[in-house]
Amino acid sequence: MLGSVRRCRSFRFLVSPTVCQRAALVGLLGLQCELYNAALEDRRGAWRWEHRSVSYVDQCRTLTTLRAIRPEVLTCGVTVCRGTLKRLDWAFAGFYRRCRAGQAPGFPRFRSRSRWDSLQWEDRSGWHLDEASRRLHLKGIGGLKLRLHRPIRGTPKAITLHREGRRWWVTIRCVDVPAEPLPAAGRQVGIDLGVQVLVATSDADLLLNERFGARAAARLTAAQQVLATKQRGSQHRRRAVERVAAAHRHVRNCRTNALHQLSRRLVDDHDLIVHEKLAIQNLVRRPRPRPDGTGGYQPNGAAAKTGLNRCIHDAGWGHLLAMISYKAESAGRTVIAVDPRNTSRRCAHCGHISAGNRRGAAFRCLDCGHQAHADTNAAINILRAGRAQQHTTAQGRN
Numbered sequence: 001m002l003g004s005v006r007r008c009r010s011f012r013f014l015v016s017p018t019v020c021q022r023a024a025l026v027g028l029l030g031l032q033c034e035l036y037n038a039a040l041e042d043r044r045g046a047w048r049w050e051h052r053s054v055s056y057v058d059q060c061r062t063l064t065t066l067r068a069i070r071p072e073v074l075t076c077g078v079t080v081c082r083g084t085l086k087r088l089d090w091a092f093a094g095f096y097r098r099c100r101a102g103q104a105p106g107f108p109r110f111r112s113r114s115r116w117d118s119l120q121w122e123d124r125s126g127w128h129l130d131e132a133s134r135r136l137h138l139k140g141i142g143g144l145k146l147r148l149h150r151p152i153r154g155t156p157k158a159i160t161l162h163r164e165g166r167r168w169w170v171t172i173r174c175v176d177v178p179a180e181p182l183p184a185a186g187r188q189v190g191i192d193l194g195v196q197v198l199v200a201t202s203d204a205d206l207l208l209n210e211r212f213g214a215r216a217a218a219r220l221t222a223a224q225q226v227l228a229t230k231q232r233g234s235q236h237r238r239r240a241v242e243r244v245a246a247a248h249r250h251v252r253n254c255r256t257n258a259l260h261q262l263s264r265r266l267v268d269d270h271d272l273i274v275h276e277k278l279a280i281q282n283l284v285r286r287p288r289p290r291p292d293g294t295g296g297y298q299p300n301g302a303a304a305k306t307g308l309n310r311c312i313h314d315a316g317w318g319h320l321l322a323m324i325s326y327k328a329e330s331a332g333r334t335v336i337a338v339d340p341r342n343t344s345r346r347c348a349h350c351g352h353i354s355a356g357n358r359r360g361a362a363f364r365c366l367d368c369g370h371q372a373h374a375d376t377n378a379a380i381n382i383l384r385a386g387r388a389q390q391h392t393t394a395q396g397r398n
């Protein structure tokens with residue numbers, strides 16, 4: 001079963017284009033943005049005037065007619081154009097999916113050139129990766145120097161080129177990536193995710209939430225204030241925008257790095273990792289307004305909830321769980337998600353459940369007097385629930 005899974009992984013590398021290549025790439029970005037907008041107009045018009053829907057395949061067919069009218073669009077090959085049309089197709093697919101789900105999505109929009117930052121090649125033509133000379137050859141652009149800081153595994157299938165500030169990155173998507181099984185560690189762990197303590201393990205390890213976002217908030221605010229004083233369209237404003245973007249990027253990089261290290265450690269050291277099932281969408285939902293009957297509103301804790309939401313986003317639980325999941329899959333470890341009900345109220349020692357067991361970060365059982373850090377207690381309960389679940393599935397299989 002496992003052997004038949006086509007394991008996909010992405011590898012991201014820094015690209016150093018020459019000045020000429022950079023200019024060519026910026027030109028290509030502009031053309032692809034134009035193509036996207038034209039294709040969107042095509043779909044809108046066809047529906048508005050003829051009630052006819054245009055598909056991705058239909059639009060790909062019309063690309064050949066561009067050779068006569070706008071040959072410059074095709075100088076870098078047809079693959080990158082198809083990638084852009086695919087993006088539009090995804091936008092529409094997302095729109096219809098949300099419509100069907102009864103949500104109120106926004107219709108796909110025309111895109112601005114200044115925000116159009118990526119190009120994608122969705123199949124294996126139009127580009128060629130030369131690992132020996134560390135170059136990525138793009139049709140119409142040339143050989144881009146690549147900083148290959150790690151070996152690429154699997155078979156490269158598609159690429160995305162992305163501009164981030166002054167830097168360019170390539171994401172290489174590979175299929176059939178071989179697994180990297182790890183020797184058995186002989187340990188199991190339950191983890192409790194929190195806001196103060198990011199991860200508490202059942203081994204009484206407490207990892208504080210670093211809150212990179214909160215730490216950088218002052219710097220970010222300062223950068224945004226500077227930006228607000230600049231005149232639109234000015235050279236200074238462009239630089240200030242760049243500085244705000246860099247501040248956001250820095251926070252994101254710090255957070256991702258910390259989560260990668262943490263998930264790597266958890267997967268390396270444990271054969272079984274149990275976490276609570278999370279519904280982050282529900283956790284960060286806005287509190288319901290509480291009308292007071294006279295046209296006003298009673299306090300509903302919205303401000304406090306906003307603060308908590310920011311902390312939850314800052315902690316990056318969803319990202320952490322995703323990283324644990326794919327690293328564990330490749331290493332041959334087991335990950336189990338359990339129902340979080342009562343895990344923080346149950347005594348890990350005697351099993352007594354009471355809301356009074358917990359006071360803030362301290363856990364003290366009202367029945368047997370067992371004392372522990374509240375998050376460690378919860379993590380032990382989570383591990384136990386995971387083991388029980390594993391046992392039941394194993395029995396069900398026999």
Ligand SMILES: [Zn+2]
Nearest residue numbers: 347350365368
């Ligand atoms: Zn107890």
